[in-house]
Amino acid sequence: MYGYNGKVLLVNLTDKSYEIEDLPEEWAKMYLGGSTLGARYLYRLMAPKTPALAPEAVLGMVCGVTNGSKAFMGTRIAVVCKSPVNDLWNDSSCGGSFGPHLRASGFDAVFITGKSEKPCYLFLDDGKVEFRDASHLWGKVTSWVDDTLHEELGNDISVFQIGPGGEHQSWMAAIICDKHRAAGRGGCGGVMGSKNLKAVVARGSHKIEIFDNKEIMDANKKCVAYGNKGEKGEHIMHQFRTTGTSEEYGICVLAADAPLKNWAGAPEDMPEEYAWALSGPEMDAKHRVGQTGCVGCHIRCGAVYKAHYKNYDLDHATRPEYESLGALGSMLLNGNSDVTIICNHLCNEYGYDTISCGDTLSWLMECYEKGVFTQEELDGIDFKWGDPDAILAMMEKLCACEGIGVPLQLASRGCARALGKGEECCVTANGIELPMHGGRFNPALVRTFQYDPTPGRHIKGGRGVPFSHNPDEVKYNYENTGKDDVAGLLEWEWSDLCGVCSFGNFLLPPGAMQQMVYGVTGFKFTPEELHKLSLRSFTMRHAFNLREGYRRKDFVIDGRAYGNPPMEKGPLKGITVDNEKLGDNFYGELGWDLETSEFPKEFCEEQGGLEYLYPDFFPDEACPA
Amino acid sequence: MNINIRFRTGEILKGIRAGEYSVPDGCTVREALDAAIEENSMELADHDREYLFVLVNNRLGEWENTLKDGDKLWILFKILGG
Missing domain, CATH: 1.10.569.10 (Aldehyde Ferredoxin Oxidoreductase Protein, subunit A, domain 2)
Incomplete structure (x- = not known):
């Protein structure tokens, strides 16, 4: 299989055990990497209603497709878990060196469950897995830990760690790489801290087979x-x-x-x-x-x-x-x-x-x-x-x-x-604080903030940040927004699972990411297949939330975020965004139930790769063999 | 009429004079910018113009907005997300 080690590591910190699974080739082609592949595994590995900070909760770190290749900007890794803020699906992306090092250590992803009795760190060393004592690291800041582990283990490692914030199981704790790159959102650092896991350290010489380096x-x-x-x-x-x-x-x-x-x-x-x-x-x-x-x-x-x-x-x-x-x-x-x-x-x-x-x-x-x-x-x-x-x-x-x-x-x-x-x-979306691009200035973001499976994000798909530059009669027109909103899912789902920096969406020429993925894996997608991939990815993340019992009414956003009540001063005075209309248009374009945000089986059949959801979502209907 | 134009456009139109510009009555934002560019003996490629947006009196404006005497413009590099 080009572009992958073909190995996924499953770790249990409670009994310090692990197993190495083969990554099915079909999953690689269907889900590629990043949070999409992470969603497939997390759905399988984590039982519904598991509290985010319980030992049974699962934390995943999943390489993007381009990690381990020479593709520019291709080092981003996805962290997947349940957020302690709202018990919803959470994914967070991080740049830096860890993604390539995880790939080089011999694994395409690592999923961690259980809780270590004492602070520990995981050392993934060229295919070997070690549970190491982290008592000398616990309580220390990330730069100190990074320097210390480099002194202890050598310069060819990458450290993905929590700081004291994660040790306190903070709901806004991040996982830090290279001292200043972060998988920041949704409290994933708190999940890691709840497992007494200080760091995952990766090192190795595994080289993935590249389909076409030219x-x-x-x-x-x-x-x-x-x-x-x-x-x-x-x-x-x-x-x-x-x-x-x-x-x-x-x-x-x-x-x-x-x-x-x-x-x-x-x-x-x-x-x-x-x-x-x-x-x-x-x-x-x-x-x-x-x-x-x-x-x-x-x-x-x-x-x-x-x-x-x-x-x-x-x-x-x-x-x-x-x-x-x-x-x-x-x-x-x-x-x-x-x-x-x-x-x-x-x-x-x-x-x-x-x-x-x-x-x-x-x-x-x-x-x-x-x-x-x-x-x-x-x-x-x-x-x-x-x-x-x-x-x-x-x-x-x-x-x-x-x-x-x-x-x-x-x-x-x-x-x-x-x-x-x-x-x-x-001012949150389902408890998640909002990023620094406003919904009253850019109504497109209100839908993303409220209804993305990871609420409160501006770099999730939709009509996006640049939509803010449209004239007012376009921006604040809530009719027929669904088509562009759904089409806009692709950009951000794609960069995430490619492992390419989100800024690649405007810093790289059109088609560059597709060419990189093709060069790494040999996977070539038509525009229609890419669109299906984006819908598949969104659905998988949403399905995780539906399985938890969440429905559309549970995806709430505080009024100030969309101008309810409107501001009484400034350039945004008087603006109230019709957030529910945007949601109606979005789910309507997908063909999903407007009241519940549930998807029909026909939708899943059209996108492919979603058969694993059928036993939970369509139990009374015949399932494919 | 007199229009005040300020710029925050990075390398695009780097060095262009910020301040008061005398422009014909009833001109548009686009025309006012073009007048400023011409006065400064500069050029603006079409694909660079795509990277710019305008505030008129601190509110989001459009290139075809008609200006009046005393209006204040900000010509800015587009917001792409960060």
């Missing part, structure tokens, strides 16, 4: 040429090479795309200079000391930063991504770039998702402003909007998991419910 090299050449002078990708590639995603920050604030003040603010609430202070060119001029990027990426959109504030003196932090800038910047009315970089660094070190972290702090700021929490309840912190000292102090409470930092581990809605107040200020 195709991959040709695709790579086209990727480079796309950014040449005069080519369509020239300027976007230059932007990413120089300032990464941070270039967008000030623009998004100005345009009222980036949220401010826990989604209640308008651009006029923050001085314009704050927006530029956290934007790429300005930050680079003040903080940049070097460039960085993921393994195998020809763009290398990251930067190494220095930052200084009070007793913090960092000389090797990373430039925050756009989402982090919004969550730790405009959401808090914060214009201090040093503090933003430090908070981003703390999230990397302690293993927290920057989006949920910033949103949670923003929620708490609003609660404090409204008197829901007193200063005493916040451990004496005068938690005012935009106060850099207060922001840092609260981050430190979170990282130390002390005082108010304890309930904050549960993120905004979890904290509100634990303390019995403040939920009216939450």
Whole structure:
């Protein structure tokens, strides 16, 4: 089988056992990799109604198709699990070195169940599997653990680990790779921590058999040429090479795309200079000391930063991504770039998702402003909007998991419910804090936020972020949105299971990813087959939720996210998005039940690869042999 | 009439002057931008224009919007997601 080791590792931490299964070739062709292949396995391995943090819960790490090949930008790995926030399907993607190293260690995926009696780490070493003691690593920040394990095991490893946030089983804990790349969303780090699993370390020399390396090299050449002078990708590639995603920050604030003040603010609430202070060119001029990027990426959109504030003196932090800038910047009315970089660094070190972290702090700021929490309840912190000292102090409470930092581990809605107040200020989709592109600015995202199987994501399929640039009469027209919405599923499902960075959707020439997948595996898909693949992938993730008993009515989104009630000021004044109409159109286009979001058998038969769902979803109907 | 134009367009139109521009009454956003480009002896390729969008008085605008005296424009690099 080209492109795969053909081996999947199943680990049980309770009894420290494991087995190695063959990856069926049919599954490779039908589900490819990433969260789609992960969904197939998780459905089989994890019984319904298993609590997300129970020992019986399963955590998966699944290579994307291009991991282990020379395809540019092809290093992303998917983490799959149930989210502790809402007990729904969760998948989160991560760049960096772990995906290729997992492939090189001899496995295409690893699924972990059980709970170790004591903190441990899993060492996947060229086909061998070892359970190693992690007591000397537990409680330590990710950079220390990464350095320590490299000293102990050598430089040819990759470490995929939780920080103290995951050890506290935080619902906003991330899994961190290379000290600053994260599978951030949905609390997957908390799931890992609930198993007393500090890290998965991979090393190896396995080389997958490549179908046609010339195709991959040709695709790579086209990727480079796309950014040449005069080519369509020239300027976007230059932007990413120089300032990464941070270039967008000030623009998004100005345009009222980036949220401010826990989604209640308008651009006029923050001085314009704050927006530029956290934007790429300005930050680079003040903080940049070097460039960085993921393994195998020809763009290398990251930067190494220095930052200084009070007793913090960092000389090797990373430039925050756009989402982090919004969550730790405009959401808090914060214009201090040093503090933003430090908070981003703390999230990397302690293993927290920057989006949920910033949103949670923003929620708490609003609660404090409204008197829901007193200063005493916040451990004496005068938690005012935009106060850099207060922001840092609260981050430190979170990282130390002390005082108010304890309930904050549960993120905004979890904290509100634990303390019995403040939920009216939450802005989430099924408990998941929202990313930094607003639904009132871009109604297309409201459907994605509310009805994607992983709620609260902007890089899941649909009409997408660029839809925001349409004229108002297009953007706020809720008729006939289903066709484009469903067609838009492909882009993001495809980049995920390919293992290619999401930015490839606009940084790579059209057709490049398909050529890479073909070069690696020999799999060639017609446009119709690609469309079916995207629908199959979406359905598999949704089916996991349906099997848990969720129906459409259970996919809820807080009103402020879509303008209910509408804002009374700013460019988005008066806008309320018709979220239910968008949902009706979406499910209607799929041919699914509008009330329940259940899919008919005919739909499954048309897409293929969904027969495994029939016993649960169509038990009274004849199943194929 | 006078229009204030500011730019945040990365490498596209790099170095173009930000500030007041005198344009014909009733011109569109597109025409005002083209006037600024011409005044600065620059060019804007069609595929580069696709990467730009405009705010008119801090609200999302369109290239064919008619301007009035004193309007403020931001010409910005498109939001693609990050």
